[in-house]
Amino acid sequence: MSKRTILWDGLWHNNTIFVQLLGMCPLLGVTTTALNGFWMGVATMAVLLGSNLVVSLVRGFIPADVRIPAYITIIAAFVTIVDMLMNAWLHEMYRLLGLFIPLIVVNCAIMGRAEAFASKHGPLDACLDAVAVGGGFTFALMLLGGVRELLGQGALFGVPVLGSDYPDVLMFILPPGAFISLGFILAAINVLKRRREARVSTAQAGCSA
Amino acid sequence: MLERDQWRMVAALVTVAVVATALLAVADRMTRAPIAQAQRKALHQALAQVLPPHANDPQRDMVTMTRAGKPMRLYPARADDGRLLALAWEEVAPDGYSGPIRVLMAVDPTGVVQAVRVTEHRETPGLGDGIVRNRAWIDAFAGKTLDNARWAVKKDGGDFDQFTGATITPRAVVKAIHEGLMFFAKHRAQILRKLQTVKGLEDE
Numbered sequence: 513m514s515k516r517t518i519l520w521d522g523l524w525h526n527n528t529i530f531v532q533l534l535g536m537c538p539l540l541g542v543t544t545t546a547l548n549g550f551w552m553g554v555a556t557m558a559v560l561l562g563s564n565l566v567v568s569l570v571r572g573f574i575p576a577d578v579r580i581p582a583y584i585t586i587i588a589a590f591v592t593i594v595d596m597l598m599n600a601w602l603h604e605m606y607r608l609l610g611l612f613i614p615l616i617v618v619n620c621a622i623m624g625r626a627e628a629f630a631s632k633h634g635p636l637d638a639c640l641d642a643v644a645v646g647g648g649f650t651f652a653l654m655l656l657g658g659v660r661e662l663l664g665q666g667a668l669f670g671v672p673v674l675g676s677d678y679p680d681v682l683m684f685i686l687p688p689g690a691f692i693s694l695g696f697i698l699a700a701i702n703v704l705k706r707r708r709e710a711r712v713s714t715a716q717a718g719c720s721a
Numbered sequence: 722m723l724e725r726d727q728w729r730m731v732a733a734l735v736t737v738a739v740v741a742t743a744l745l746a747v748a749d750r751m752t753r754a755p756i757a758q759a760q761r762k763a764l765h766q767a768l769a770q771v772l773p774p775h776a777n778d779p780q781r782d783m784v785t786m787t788r789a790g791k792p793m794r795l796y797p798a799r800a801d802d803g804r805l806l807a808l809a810w811e812e813v814a815p816d817g818y819s820g821p822i823r824v825l826m827a828v829d830p831t832g833v834v835q836a837v838r839v840t841e842h843r844e845t846p847g848l849g850d851g852i853v854r855n856r857a858w859i860d861a862f863a864g865k866t867l868d869n870a871r872w873a874v875k876k877d878g879g880d881f882d883q884f885t886g887a888t889i890t891p892r893a894v895v896k897a898i899h900e901g902l903m904f905f906a907k908h909r910a911q912i913l914r915k916l917q918t919v920k921g922l923e924d925e
Contacts, residue, residue, distance in 0.1 A: 570737070578730045582737045589741035593748040600755035603763060607841065682886070686845065 513633075515640060522644025529652035529694075530701055534621040539653065540690045542612050546669050549657025551605045552612060553650025555594050559616050560625060560642040560649075562590035567630040568638035583626045584617075591617040621649065659693045660684045763840075768796055771809050771827035771836040776801035779809065784915055788904065797916050798827070805916055807835050814897035818889045819843045822852070826862075826901050830913060837862040837898060842890075849890030858882060858891070862898060867906055872899035 528534050535556075542552045566586050574582045595613045598606040606613070616622070625645055630638040661667055664685040666678025683689050723731070761780065768779050775798035786793045796809045809827035823841040828834055837859055844850045851858060861881065873879025874892050883891045905912065 570733075574733045574737070575726060575730045578734050582734060585734075585737050585741050589744055592745055596748050596752040596756070600752040600759060603756075603759035607763075610843070682848065685848075 513637070515637070518637060518640050519644045522641055522646075523648040523651070526645075527648040527652060528621045528645060529649060529656075530698060532621070532624075534624065535619045535649065537615060538612050538619060539656065539694070540687050541615075542609055543653055543657040543660055543690055544664070544685060545661040545667075546654050546658035547605075548608060549653035549655075550650060551602070552609055553646065553653040555598060555609070555613055556616055556619060556622070556649055557642065557646025558594050559587065559590045560622055560646045561639060562593070563587045563622055563626055564630040564638040564642040565635055566590075567626045568633060568635045571631045579627075579631065583623060583631075587622055587626065588617050621645070656690065656693055656697065659697065660689055663693070664689060767825045767838055767840050768809055770838050771825050772796070772798040773806050773827075773829075773835060775799055775806055786908075786912065786915065795912065795916065805830055805913070808912070808916065809835075810901070811840065812897040812901040814893040816889075816893045816896070817842060817844060818849050818887070818893075819845070822890070822893055822897070824894060824897055826898055828902070828905055832866055832902065832905055832909065834862050834865045834898070834902070836860070837894075839894070844890045845887070848884065848887040851884040851887060852890055852894055855884070858884075867899075867902050872896075872902075 526532065529539060538552050538556070543549045563583070563586050567583055570582070591614060594616070598609075598613060625641060629641050633641070658668055661669075662673070664681050664683075666672055666674030672678065684693065764780060772779060777797070777799040779796035779798055782797050782799070784795050784797070786795060793810060798806045798808065800806055807827050807829045809825055812824050812826055814822040814824065820843045821841075822839060822844065824837055824839050826834065826837045839852050839859065842850065842852065844852065853859075858881075865880075870881075871879040872881075872895060874881050874883040874888060874895055876883050876888055877892070879895065881891060881895045
């Protein structure tokens, strides 16, 4: 698998949120603002980087029968470390994201990468995969957080952009808004993809003619 | 007796567990002091917002009391001659809409509220979090005493506004501050004596 494929798979073609629809719990919980989404994505990426690297390093050593408990231990250790680091050096954000940082441990996307990728590839590719998947996850959380912040509070990254008298639109602030926004984002992405496919197939038809 | 590959499983799991534990121990050691410092700094900022300008370090001069079997921390604000200007403590409203709400409240020695700030909450963004976003609402507590206000939200016949779509959160905060004031009124002599004695010891 080429480095380029790994990168684009994680970032876009196989995006955890937009394509696989995994990790919906942090998605609903923290994406009330773009900044929350960004930091949640970064925290997840840090865990993913640690777990992918270690799982890849020990992949020849862990017998297949006990690989799941071993991976869970590794992931849980990294989640706890990220939790402590954020508490120490990103204290304000830690208070905001609070409950959701420990919950990274049950984000099935991380277990999925350990099982489907890191356990079958070298450390370098595993790290690249973590950066790509984590980056795609961060992008998705930030996009959704941005849409909800913009429509719900008329602001982006805490800065009012739709005028200071923009009313709070509760539907986008509350959890249902996450589902609805995600639905529209997915629809938009599908339209984009279909258009591109149509263009590619006409181009190919042109070539063969 | 275990088979050979069963031993391998045991060895793998034990190794993973030991290494993970070691990593956690290192991370804990590295972050313990910075976490304490970050919490101290957050409290320092909150105290600076509720207490009037003061000459001492309220966290250093903190005294503890027992309240309903639990320790209660009192943070005094003093003028440069050592006179007690106000004191702050944390109240917990257990009945928020989603989990407990922590508020820091400050009163002067006669029991007049100086200021109130919410330090921790998980209320609904856009509804209940008005207790943080709506400065005018939280500032309305300043100057209130047990006797000069009706301690309830307007819906319940009191003096304090609720928010559109959110009554539970403001109700919980009003109740917590009311309870804090009642506790202070009941134990005022004891609390003031305690803050006095500590100051006396420092003078020696």
